[in-house]
Amino acid sequence: MKLQFSDTEIPAIDILQNVILRLNTGNISQKKSRERLIEEHQKLKYFYDKNNYIVHNVRSQPNLSLNLQHRVSIANLQIDHEFPEKFLLCRVITKFMKISALLALVEDPEGNVERLALYNWTRLPENKEDQMASRPIDQSFLPVGTKLVIKNLSYKVAADRNTIINSNNPEDIIIIDHNNDKLFGNLIWSSDLLDKKEIKVKIVDEFRRHGNDYFASKDYSAAIDEYSGGIELNPQNVTLLANRAEAYLRLFQFYNALNDTEVVLKYEPSHLKAAFRKGKALCGLKRYEEAIITLQDLHQSIKSSTNDSISSIKQSIEQLLKQAEILASENKNGQYDYISILDECCERAEIRKDSKGNDEWVHEVGARLDHADFLCEDIEIRLVEGKGRGWVAKRDIPENALLMVSKAFSIVYNHEVLGYSTKNNIQNDLYSEELIYRITQKLMEEPYHCQEVYKLYNSLNLDKIDMNPANVDIIGGIVSYNSFSLDGIIVGNSNLSGEGLWIMPSYFNHSCVDDNVTQYFLGDLMFIRSLRPILQGEELLLNYRRGAHDYENRSMFLKSVGIDCQCRVCKLDKSETPETAHKRAQLLNTVEKLLELVADEPEPDPSLIKKLEKTIFELHNLRKEHPGLEFDTLEPSRSLSIAYRKNGNLRKAISILEEVYNSYKNVYLGIINWIVLDIVLYCVNLEQMEKARKWVDILLKRSAVPLLGKFKDEDKWKKEALYLTEKTVPYMDLVIKILYNNKNTKKNSEK
Numbered sequence: 001m002k003l004q005f006s007d008t009e010i011p012a013i014d015i016l017q018n019v020i021l022r023l024n025t026g027n028i029s030q031k032k033s034r035e036r037l038i039e040e041h042q043k044l045k046y047f048y049d050k051n052n053y054i055v056h057n058v059r060s061q062p063n064l065s066l067n068l069q070h071r072v073s074i075a076n077l078q079i080d081h082e083f084p085e086k087f088l089l090c091r092v093i094t095k096f097m098k099i100s101a102l103l104a105l106v107e108d109p110e111g112n113v114e115r116l117a118l119y120n121w122t123r124l125p126e127n128k129e130d131q132m133a134s135r136p137i138d139q140s141f142l143p144v145g146t147k148l149v150i151k152n153l154s155y156k157v158a159a160d161r162n163t164i165i166n167s168n169n170p171e172d173i174i175i176i177d178h179n180n181d182k183l184f185g186n187l188i189w190s191s192d193l194l195d196k197k198e199i200k201v202k203i204v205d206e207f208r209r210h211g212n213d214y215f216a217s218k219d220y221s222a223a224i225d226e227y228s229g230g231i232e233l234n235p236q237n238v239t240l241l242a243n244r245a246e247a248y249l250r251l252f253q254f255y256n257a258l259n260d261t262e263v264v265l266k267y268e269p270s271h272l273k274a275a276f277r278k279g280k281a282l283c284g285l286k287r288y289e290e291a292i293i294t295l296q297d298l299h300q301s302i303k304s305s306t307n308d309s310i311s312s313i314k315q316s317i318e319q320l321l322k323q324a325e326i327l328a329s330e331n332k333n334g335q336y337d338y339i340s341i342l343d344e345c346c347e348r349a350e351i352r353k354d355s356k357g358n359d360e361w362v363h364e365v366g367a368r369l370d371h372a373d374f375l376c377e378d379i380e381i382r383l384v385e386g387k388g389r390g391w392v393a394k395r396d397i398p399e400n401a402l403l404m405v406s407k408a409f410s411i412v413y414n415h416e417v418l419g420y421s422t423k424n425n426i427q428n429d430l431y432s433e434e435l436i437y438r439i440t441q442k443l444m445e446e447p448y449h450c451q452e453v454y455k456l457y458n459s460l461n462l463d464k465i466d467m468n469p470a471n472v473d474i475i476g477g478i479v480s481y482n483s484f485s486l487d488g489i490i491v492g493n494s495n496l497s498g499e500g501l502w503i504m505p506s507y508f509n510h511s512c513v514d515d516n517v518t519q520y521f522l523g524d525l526m527f528i529r530s531l532r533p534i535l536q537g538e539e540l541l542l543n544y545r546r547g548a549h550d551y552e553n554r555s556m557f558l559k560s561v562g563i564d565c566q567c568r569v570c571k572l573d574k575s576e577t578p579e580t581a582h583k584r585a586q587l588l589n590t591v592e593k594l595l596e597l598v599a600d601e602p603e604p605d606p607s608l609i610k611k612l613e614k615t616i617f618e619l620h621n622l623r624k625e626h627p628g629l630e631f632d633t634l635e636p637s638r639s640l641s642i643a644y645r646k647n648g649n650l651r652k653a654i655s656i657l658e659e660v661y662n663s664y665k666n667v668y669l670g671i672i673n674w675i676v677l678d679i680v681l682y683c684v685n686l687e688q689m690e691k692a693r694k695w696v697d698i699l700l701k702r703s704a705v706p707l708l709g710k711f712k713d714e715d716k717w718k719k720e721a722l723y724l725t726e727k728t729v730p731y732m733d734l735v736i737k738i739l740y741n742n743k744n745t746k747k748n749s750e751k
C-alpha cells in the first residue's frame with residue numbers, strides 16, 4: 001500500500017477553462033434549446049477573466065466576395081471536421097466572455113444556436129499606452145447582434161462534452177455590416193420571425209413531471225432545475241419542494257435539502273416525507289442531536305397509526321434513527337464498529353461493467369461511506385515555526401490512539417474519470433481537474449462550505465478574501481498542496497485509486513522518517529492514529545513521501561508542494577560527500593546489474609548470489625553510523641532472499657528478512673509488511689507453523705493497528721484483525737486458510 005500526497009501542480013489556464021465549461025453545463029446533449037444554452041452561458045459571469053486586454057483589431061471588408069454555395073449552417077457541421085472551403089454566417093446572441101478563449105453564443109440564419117470559441121484574439125497590455133487602450137472583453141467586443149463570417153472553423157466536443165465551434169485565427173473572422181451586407185441582404189433570419197408571445201409557458205405540473213423523469217433516470221441536477229422552474233412559479237408548492245429536497249440529498253447538498261424541507265414543514269407541518277428528509281439532511285450536516293430529535297418527534301407522531309402505508313415509513317424512520325444514534329456516538333466518542341464499516345466499504349466499492357463496457361459502481365454512490373467525523377480533544381491546530389499551521393499535542397498521547405476520523409470533502413476514484421476523459425494521457429491532471437471541478441461545483445451549490453475550504457489556502461487573509469465560491473484558481477492551488485492520492489487500496493474484490501481532499505488531515509505537516517501519526521483509508525474515510533507515545537507540545541507529523549524514496553525524487557516532490565524538508569534523513573542526504581555519493585551510485589549500479597542476472601533464473605548461480613550479498617553489505621555500510629536511515633538496501637535485500645529461496649535455502653532467506661525487519665521495524669514502511677508476509681510464507685513452506693503464527697501476529701499488528709487500535713493478545717481483537725487483513729492485504733486470505741483452516745475465506749489457492 002502506498003499513500004502519499006499527489007504529485008500535481010497548479011493547473012494551467014486550459015485546465016481551468018475545462019473545469020469552468022463543465023461547471024456551467026448540465027446534462028450532455030448535442031441538441032440543447034436556445035434558452036438552455038443562453039442560461040448556461042450566463043453562468044460564465046461568475047468565472048470570466050475580468051482583466052483588461054488589448055484585442056486584435058477587427059475590420060469589415062467592404063469588397064467581400066464569397067461563393068454563397070460554400071455557406072454552411074450550424075446544423076451541417078460535423079464533429080472533429082475542419083471546413084477549409086466553407087464559411088459560416090452567424091450572428092452573436094450573447095456577450096463574449098474570456099476564460100482561456102473568448103466565448104459567446106452565435107446563431108445562423110436558420111436559427112440554430114452554438115457556442116463559439118475564439119482563440120488568439122487578446123494579449124495583456126505591455127506598456128502605458130497599451131494600458132490606456134486595453135479594456136474588459138465583455139463590454140464592447142463584438143456586441144450582441146454583430147453578424148460574422150467565419151472561415152476555416154473547426155467543430156469539436158469540448159471538455160464539458162458539449163459541442164463548440166473553434167476559430168484559432170482572427171484573420172478568419174469578417175464582420176458583416178452595412179459596408180458589405182449586400183451579399184446577405186436578402187437573407188431572412190428565422191429568429192426574427194419568432195412571435196415571442198407564442199412561446200409556450202410551461203405550467204407547474206409539467207415542471208414536476210419533467211423533474212420526476214430526470215430523477216428516475218438519476219440525473220438529479222436536471223431534476224433540480226425542473227423542480228426549481230416550478231417552484232419559481234409557485235413558491236409554496238410543497239410537492240415540488242419535497243421532491244427537490246430528495247434530489248438535493250442524492251447530490252449530498254444537505255444544506256439546500258434542509259432549507260426545502262423547512263419550507264415544506266412551515267406550510268404543512270405534518271408532511272412525513274419532508275420531516276424524514278429533514279432528518280437525513282441534518283445527519284448529512286453532522287447535526288446529529290437535532291436529527292435524533294426530529295426523527296424521534298416524527299416517530300412519536302405516527303406511532304399509533306395502523307395505516308399500511310405508514311408502517312413502511314415507520315420502519316425507515318426507525319432505521320434512520322438508529323443510524324443517527326450510531327453517527328452521534330462515533331462523532332462524540334470516536335466509537336466505530338470497524339468491521340461493519342469494512343463490510344460496508346467492500347460492498348460499496350464493488351464495480352461492474354455498464355452497457356458500454358465501462359466500469360461503474362454497483363452501489364449508486366460507490367465507496368463513499370455514511371459515517372461521522374471524529375476529532376480527539378487532545379490535539380489542536382497551532383502555528384509551527386517555519387511550516388505555517390500544524391497539529392500539536394495538547395496533552396501526552398499514548399501509542400495507537402485514535403486522533404481523527406475524517407470523511408473526504410470530495411473524492412474522485414479512477415474509473416469515475418477514465419470513462420469519459422477528453423484526454424487520456426496525463427492521469428494526475430485528470431484526477432486534479434475532476435477534483436477541482438467537483439469542489440468548485442460543491443462550493444457554488446452550497447457556499448457555506450467556502451470558509452473551511454478557503455482556510456486551507458495558506459497565505460490567504462480570510463477577512464479580505466472575496467468568498468466567491470467560483471474561485472477556480474484558488475481551489476486549484478488548494479488541491480495541489482493538500483490533496484491525498486489513493487494508490488491501489490484493496491478492499492474485498494476492489495482496488496481503489498484516486499485523489500481526494502480531506503479538510504482536517506490537510507493540517508498535518510510532513511516528516512520523511514520521524515512521522516508519529518499514520519493514516520488508514522476505508523473508502524472516503526480516513527482514520528488517523530498515533531504511531532508511538534507523543535508528548536504534550538510535540539508536533540504531530542504525517543508522511544507525505546517516504547524517506548525510502550531517493551533524495552532527488554523525494555526532494556523534488558517536496559519542493560513542488562512548498563517544502564524544504566529539514567528532517568534527519570534529508571539533512572544526512574544533503575550533507576553526503578561527493579565521494580560517498582559516487583561510491584553509492586557505483587554500488588547501486590552493481591546491485592541493479594546483479595539483480596537483473598538473478599531475477600529471471602529459476603536457480604540463480606550461487607556465486608552471483610554471494611556477490612550480490614557482498615555488494616548489499618557494502619552499500620549498507622555506507623551509513624553504518626546512521627542505523628535506520630539507510631533505505632537503499634531494503635528492496636535488494638528482499639530480492640536477495642528470494643534468490644536464496646529459489647535455490648532451496650529457505651532458512652537463509654528467512655534470516656536475511658528477519659535482519660531487515662529488526663533494523664526497520666519502527667519505520668512505517670509498506671515494504672516491511674511484504675517482508676513479514678514473505679517470512680510467514682517461508683515458515684509455512686518449512687512447516688514451522690508456530691513460528692509462522694508468531695509472524696502473522698506481527699503482520700496483524702502492523703496492518704490492523706492503524707485501523708483497529710492497540711494490538712491486544714486476545715481472541716476478539718485477533719479475529720477482527722484477521723478478517724480485516726483477509727480483505728485488505730494481498731495473499732492474506734491464503735495465509736489464513738493454511739494456518740487457521742478458515743473455511744470462510746473466499747479466494748482460493750490460485751496464487
Ligand SMILES: C[S@@+](CC[C@H](N)C(=O)[O-])C[C@H]1O[C@@H](n2cnc3c(N)ncnc32)[C@H](O)[C@@H]1O
Nearest residue numbers: 387388389481482506507508509510561562563
Ligand atoms: C498539507 S499543508 C500542511 C498544513 C500547512 N502547514 C498549513 O498551514 O496549511 C502542506 C504545507 O505545509 C508546509 N509544510 C508541511 N510540512 C513541512 C515541513 N516538514 N517543513 C516545512 N514546511 C512544511 C508547506 O508549506 C506545505 O506546502
